[in-house]
Amino acid sequence: MTAGLRSALPPALVLLGLALLMEAAKAAGLLPITVPAPTQVLAVIPAQFADLVYHGAATLRSALLGYLCAGLVAGALASVALRFHGAERPIISFGLLVDCFPLIALAPIFVIWLGQGMLLHVTLSAIASFFPLLLGTVKGFRATDASTRQLFHVMAATPMQRLRLLSVPAALPYIFQAMKIAAPLALLGALIAEWIGAERGLGAMMIYALFSFNVPVVWLTILTVCGLSALAYGLIALVESRVITWEVRGDAGGTDG
Amino acid sequence: MPGGPMAEATSDAPAPPRRPFAMARSGRLTGLVKLLLAVAVIVALWQAIIFWWQVPAFIAPTPGAVAGAFVSHFQEIVSSIAYTLRSVLLGMGLALILALILAGLFTLSPLLSRALLPLVIILRTAPILAIAPILILIFGRGLTTSIAVVVMVSFFPIMVNAAKGLGSTPPNALELMRVAGATWGQTFHKVRLPYALPYVFTGIRLASAGAVLSAMLAEWLSGAPGIGTFILEASSYRDQPRMWAGVVTSVISAVAFFALTTQAERRLAG
Numbered sequence: 001m002t003a004g005l006r007s008a009l010p011p012a013l014v015l016l017g018l019a020l021l022m023e024a025a026k027a028a029g030l031l032p033i034t035v036p037a038p039t040q041v042l043a044v045i046p047a048q049f050a051d052l053v054y055h056g057a058a059t060l061r062s063a064l065l066g067y068l069c070a071g072l073v074a075g076a077l078a079s080v081a082l083r084f085h086g087a088e089r090p091i092i093s094f095g096l097l098v099d100c101f102p103l104i105a106l107a108p109i110f111v112i113w114l115g116q117g118m119l120l121h122v123t124l125s126a127i128a129s130f131f132p133l134l135l136g137t138v139k140g141f142r143a144t145d146a147s148t149r150q151l152f153h154v155m156a157a158t159p160m161q162r163l164r165l166l167s168v169p170a171a172l173p174y175i176f177q178a179m180k181i182a183a184p185l186a187l188l189g190a191l192i193a194e195w196i197g198a199e200r201g202l203g204a205m206m207i208y209a210l211f212s213f214n215v216p217v218v219w220l221t222i223l224t225v226c227g228l229s230a231l232a233y234g235l236i237a238l239v240e241s242r243v244i245t246w247e248v249r250g251d252a253g254g255t256d257g
Numbered sequence: 258m259p260g261g262p263m264a265e266a267t268s269d270a271p272a273p274p275r276r277p278f279a280m281a282r283s284g285r286l287t288g289l290v291k292l293l294l295a296v297a298v299i300v301a302l303w304q305a306i307i308f309w310w311q312v313p314a315f316i317a318p319t320p321g322a323v324a325g326a327f328v329s330h331f332q333e334i335v336s337s338i339a340y341t342l343r344s345v346l347l348g349m350g351l352a353l354i355l356a357l358i359l360a361g362l363f364t365l366s367p368l369l370s371r372a373l374l375p376l377v378i379i380l381r382t383a384p385i386l387a388i389a390p391i392l393i394l395i396f397g398r399g400l401t402t403s404i405a406v407v408v409m410v411s412f413f414p415i416m417v418n419a420a421k422g423l424g425s426t427p428p429n430a431l432e433l434m435r436v437a438g439a440t441w442g443q444t445f446h447k448v449r450l451p452y453a454l455p456y457v458f459t460g461i462r463l464a465s466a467g468a469v470l471s472a473m474l475a476e477w478l479s480g481a482p483g484i485g486t487f488i489l490e491a492s493s494y495r496d497q498p499r500m501w502a503g504v505v506t507s508v509i510s511a512v513a514f515f516a517l518t519t520q521a522e523r524r525l526a527g
Contacts (some may be wrong), residue, residue, distance in 0.1 A: 010372035011379075034394035100515040102470035104477055104485060105507040108492035108500055112316060188384035192474065210390045210478075218390050225387045230379065 014078065015179035018246060036216045037078060044216045050222055051205060058191050058200040060228065062118060066125025067186035070133050071179075073126070099131035103189065107196050121193040121201065128189025129182035136178020140171030169246070176240040183236060184229035320499045323505065326498035333487065334506055341483035342510065344400055344472045348407025349464060356412055356460070360419035360453075361445060374420060381413035384472055389478055398479040406475035411464035415457065422456025423449050458522040465518040469511035484510075 019038045026037035045052075077095075081088040103124060114120045144166055150164050194203025202221050209217035263441065300320045307319055316324070326336065363370040389406050396402040426449050434444040473485030480486055484507045491500035 007371070007375070008370075011375040014372050014376060029293060029507055032395065034391075044402045097512065100466045100469075100511050102473050102507050102511045104473045105488055105504045105511075108488060109504060111492070112497075184384045188386055191384065191387055195478065206390055207478075210393065213394075215394060218394060222388050229384050 014096060034215055036219055040216050041219045044220055048220060052202075055200055055202045055205040055221075056224060056228065058118075058198075059121075059187065059194065059202040059225075062121035062193070062201070063125050063186040063190040065118075065122045066127075066189055067129050067183065069122065070126040070130040070182065070186065073129060074133035074137050077145060078141055081138050082141045088138065092135070095131045095134040098127060101127075103128060103192055107193065116197045120196075121190050121198065121232070125186045125189035128192070129186035132178045132181040132185065136174045136181075139172065139177075140174030141167060143170040143174060172244055173240075176236065176244065180233050180236050180240070183232040187229045187232065191195055216254060246253040268372070280402065315495070315497060318501055322498040323501045325501040326496075330499055330502060334502060337482060337484040337487040337503070338506055338510055340400075340481070341403070341469065341472050341476065341485065341507070342514070344403035344481075344483065345407055345468045345514065346446070347400075348404045348472065349411050349461070349468055351404065352408045352411040352464065353415055353457075355408070355460065356416035357421050357457070358415055360423050363420050364423045364445070364449060365441070370420070377413060377416055377420075381417055385413060386467075386474060387409055389471075389475055393475070394525050399481055401490070402479045403472050403475040403481055403483065406471050407468055410462075410471040411468055414463040415460035418456045418460030418463070419453060422453030425456070426452045454525070455522075458518075462515070462518045462522050465515050469507065469514055473507060 022031065022035070023037045025031050026035070026040075031037075049097065077091050081091045103223060106127075107120075107124060110120055110123055114123060132232060148166060152166055157165070191203040191206075194201035195207055198204040202225055205227075206218060206221040209215075268408065303317075304320055307317060318326075339384055359373075363374060386406070386409075388409065393402050393407065396405050405497045430448050430452070431444065434448055439447070473488075475481070476483040476485035476490055488500055488503040488507065491497075491503055
């Protein structure tokens with residue numbers, strides 16, 4: 001814990017320094033009107049708090065549902081890839097294709113098909129978070145090594161035992177890694193959907209503040225979204241550290257490719 | 258979605274075996290044939306579904322109608338997509354330069370790297386596209402905003418990978434340069450950068466997946482005359498064929514751009 005604290009100190013100091021610098025620059029009149037001082041953003045929180053909770057709840061709900069749907073579809077496809085070996089490459093290619101589709105281009109089509117309600121937000125958020133989840137599950141299911149599989153075979157393990165004792169523990173590190181990466185993307189997908197048009201949601205609040213040139217509120221909503229995604233990331237990391245108590249080998253632990 | 262860590266798969270997938278030149282060419286040819294076939298099948302399916310279930314034109318236009326709209330708006334579509342791609346290229350170029358400079362600085366100062374690298378990694382996982390409204394506030398409505406959004410989105414994946422690459426130089430090579438009395442600049446140019454190149458290309462590829470999306474998103478919010486605005490306008494006129502023509506164009510460009518950077522990675526750093 002102290003080691004974690006020590007490595008968290010320099011970046012925290014940098015953040016604090018940046019905030020102080022912004023405050024000073026604003027006081028000196030160096031910043032444009034579009035960049036508020038941190039205290040200005042803090043000052044609007046009390047007045048906006050109820051709105052933030054109201055809109056934030058909608059965004060969180062869409063993102064969470066989209067994330068779950070993406071996870072279910074990814075899990076199903078990964079199972080297919082596991083069962084039929086030839087299906088793996090096409091499935092990954094499909095995911096990659098979906099991933100480099102510009103979401104914003106598809107959005108108007110989905111608006112026509114699904115309307116502008118919650119269904120649209122959930123769908124876009126699912127598409128946004130789909131590929132990392134797919135990749136993580138496919139990689140995870142593949143992560144058992146041949147000698148261990150042979151051992152299970154020799155010991156005549158039942159399929160259920162294989163799943164519980166071999167496949168799931170091997171896959172979990174990869175799946176957690178994918179979940180951490182996908183959570184902010186699910187939020188972003190919901191946000192993009194709300195930018196297109198929504199009555200409720202942080203995206204709608206953001207656009208409204210942007211068009212009425214309410215600068216501190218624009219910053220506040222954006223900071224809220226970033227905070228929520230960091231929170232989601234942290235929560236999953238916490239669960240991961242509780243669940244995975246064994247030592248992880250291989251590349252699943254790496255954060256960045 | 259914004260670049261993201263998602264395309265990582267291909268980076269650790271085993272590289273395809275090197276083939277003789279002629280074989281590689283025929284392989285590419287069959288690839289092209291496969292692609293054309295896939296497109297033909299999709300178009301046929303699309304037409305068949307509309308014909309079979311009598312899908313009304315306001316839900317999905319026929320391929321013919323979309324092609325017609327494409328031809329009649331050809332000039333506008335070309336100038337829009339050119340605008341978007343220009344902001345993508347300029348943004349990615351700028352992001353690459355900034356990322357290399359910062360990553361280079363990180364190799365100079367471990368303290369700087371300890372203080373800033375965690376922030377960069379955190380920001381990389383944050384939904385960075387969400388700050389687009391701030392950039393629009395700051396940069397107004399024009400090419401600058403699109404470029405700024407693309408820079409913000411592509412900077413982090415490139416930067417994180419470049420830092421990783423610059424840090425992965427074999428110590429032996431560094432020792433050798435030190436013994437030979439090389440300056441920091443020489444070491445950087447002759448040893449660190451070449452070793453980092455594959456990582457940098459991975460970063461570029463990861464960033465390119467979301468670059469077109471982020472440029473279009475910026476246009477969407479700012480109203481700059483790119484393909485994003487073209488689609489939005491067509492959609493607000495309820496002009497389905499025109500909108501689909503824009504969507505198809507942008508999707509093809511995005512996929513092609515991604516394929517191009519993947520190819521470049523394979524050629525130059527593979």
